[in-house]
Amino acid sequence: MTTPTDTDPLVHRMRPFGTTIFAEMSALAARTGAVNLGQGFPDTDGPAEMLAAAAEALHSGHNQYPPGPGIPALRQAVAEHQRRFWGLDYDPNGEVLVTAGATEAIAAAILALCEPGDEVICFEPYYDSYAASIALAGAVRRPVTLHPTAAGRYAFDPAALRAAFGPRTRLVLLNSPHNPTGKVFTRDELTLIAELCQEHDVYAVTDEVYEHLVFTDAATAHVPLATLPGMWERTLRISSAGKTFSCTGWKIGWASGPAALVSAVTRVKQFLTFVNGAPLQPAVAVALALPDDYYNGFRAGLQARRDQLSAGLTAAGFDVLNPEGTYFVTADITRLGGRDGVEFCRSLPERCGVVAVPTQVFYDDVTAGQRLVRFAFCKRPEVLDDAVARLSTMRPVG
Secondary structure, three states: OOOOOOOOOOOHHHOOOOOOHHHHHHHHHHHHOOEEOOOOOOOOOOOHHHHHHHHHHHOOOOOOOOOOOOOHHHHHHHHHHHHHHHOOOOOOOOOEEEEOHHHHHHHHHHHHHOOOOOEEEEEEOOOHHHHHHHHHOOOEEEEEEOEEOOOOOEEOOHHHHHHHOOOOEEEEEEEOOOOOOOOOOOHHHHHHHHHHHHHHOOEEEEEOOOOOOEOOOOOOOOOOHHHOOOOHHHEEEEEEOOOOOOOOOOOOEEEEOOHHHHHHHHHHHOOOOOOOOOOOHHHHHHHHOOOHHHHHHHHHHHHHHHHHHHHHHHHHOOEEEOOOEOOEEEEEOHHHOOOOHHHHHHHHHHHHOEEOEEHHHHOOOHHHHOOEEEEEOOOOHHHHHHHHHHHOOOOOOO
């Protein structure tokens, strides 16, 4: 009988991925009693109409397997929603797929479209599941770094983006509005991305879960890449209910695009979760059809909480990079004596009773984000008041 010679049974391509930073920081918050501004989930529930629809579905027989692509009512609602807000036309029968959140949609897309050795261009810092999904596919990530500018927003070097494209480039993975920076890509930036995708004949996978969280003082509105000339045909557009409707635990997402792309993703997705969230799908269909007042009010509430936390961070000595969208604000720790974001965030609960996430873990180029940390402001105002009061005990160095 033979015995394994490798003491770690995990495949090599996944060994760099340990416990996520979110799990580590949430455990630290629980252990210390700190205010957890690390993980991006709201502490209030979503719209009453959506919750009522879910309760009704639970009690009216919607508890078995739904159809593989998702229930027709939700696929129809997704298609109507995208036409209403973005002018995008998708056939709910073949061009919309319901998934277990955006995370599954991204993983299934990369697994479906990338052969081992193919290259995926992504903008760093990036959400941690991107790197893991690329590794699972045996593909290679080609990061393009977003750098803070003197104007207080993030931008990339166009030459660096052009240089990232090559003969093995298979797709561009774009997140806008962007987590963790809060950047909203401008039309000029998107136009360059679109031109390069067409020049090199590659696909685009767009993560747009924060599509309705672009603030009124942003430099630009949200523009789906699929709306640009020549891009509908090569773009898989991903979004979800979690962020827009404060139901991150429901894990109801969707992918939309040309039938050939959606079919490819479906063939992988069916062997991941198969289906999910049967009684929640009708409720999300109800939420997607809510009037504009809901979307405008939700955005205004988040913008007020962004301003509340940003002011507190500034007063505490952080240099704040004002986000244009999302749930998050990033801040530079240099004036507070910080040199390494991981060390800073691990010590922050003891220093002032607040938990944040070090942005450097979302970079390949660690030095680019070494002094940046991310705070979530998708919390009740009184929770943010508590966090700001605790942060006020910190003092700038020098």
